[in-house]
Amino acid sequence: MQDPGPPPGAVPMTDQDFHALRDRLLASRPAEAGDQFWVFAYGSLIWKPAGEIAEQKPALLRGWHRKFCFRILRYRGCDERPGLMMTLDRGGAVRGVIQRLRRAHVGESLEEVLRREHGYKPSAHQAIWVTVSCEGRRIPALAFVINRQAHNYLGDLTEQQQAAMIAQACGHVGTCAEYLKNTVEHLEALGIHDRYLWRLQQLVAAHIDAGSASGAPGC
Numbered sequence: 001m002q003d004p005g006p007p008p009g010a011v012p013m014t015d016q017d018f019h020a021l022r023d024r025l026l027a028s029r030p031a032e033a034g035d036q037f038w039v040f041a042y043g044s045l046i047w048k049p050a051g052e053i054a055e056q057k058p059a060l061l062r063g064w065h066r067k068f069c070f071r072i073l074r075y076r077g078c079d080e081r082p083g084l085m086m087t088l089d090r091g092g093a094v095r096g097v098i099q100r101l102r103r104a105h106v107g108e109s110l111e112e113v114l115r116r117e118h119g120y121k122p123s124a125h126q127a128i129w130v131t132v133s134c135e136g137r138r139i140p141a142l143a144f145v146i147n148r149q150a151h152n153y154l155g156d157l158t159e160q161q162q163a164a165m166i167a168q169a170c171g172h173v174g175t176c177a178e179y180l181k182n183t184v185e186h187l188e189a190l191g192i193h194d195r196y197l198w199r200l201q202q203l204v205a206a207h208i209d210a211g212s213a214s215g216a217p218g219c
Contacts, residue, residue: 051109
């Protein structure tokens with residue numbers, strides 16, 4: 001499958017946009033962060049970091065939780081098979097890791113992270129400063145959370161509805177089901193058992209099995 005390009009009406013981020021966002025986040029870094037810059041990773045950044053990472057530690061973020069809640073028509077989705085991707089939504093708590101960007105290359109590494117997490121403007125993702133618990137300390141970190149005002153935010157879907165979308169979603173880089181499986185496997189490798197993702201994976205598997213039995217076309 002070929003990359004279909006930006007969806008109709010989408011406005012891609014420019015180099016100037018990325019530079020401005022990078023500079024704003026560097027300037028707004030909390031004073032207690034000192035000269036360190038940490039990024040909170042809860043999904044694909046865990047197994048495929050962006051930028052140059054100096055170290056990684058387990059961390060807990062309160063007030064947010066993982067959720068498949070924004071619709072995509074590119075990458076792991078398309079017009080015929082729209083995708084549903086994961087981000088952080090308000091409420092609860094989430095375990096992940098924090099990744100420290102190397103001091104000597106913090107600007108360049110941060111921009112790489114931003115280019116991974118942002119594609120269009122306004123973005124469904126918002127980069128915000130949060131405080132995580134790590135090794136008995138409270139550490140400022142950058143996290144990417146959902147913009148609930150985004151047109152593709154689907155926060156009211158049930159887990160069954162989420163699973164139905166994930167099971168059929170496919171784009172030029174792969175499927176949403178594959179993304180979910182990778183997330184579960186890499187979290188488990190870190191000793192993080194996310195019950196929501198396990199329930200979702202079981203529901204997705206049931207949808208895929210039912211589709212195979214009915215002879216529904218694959219991706």
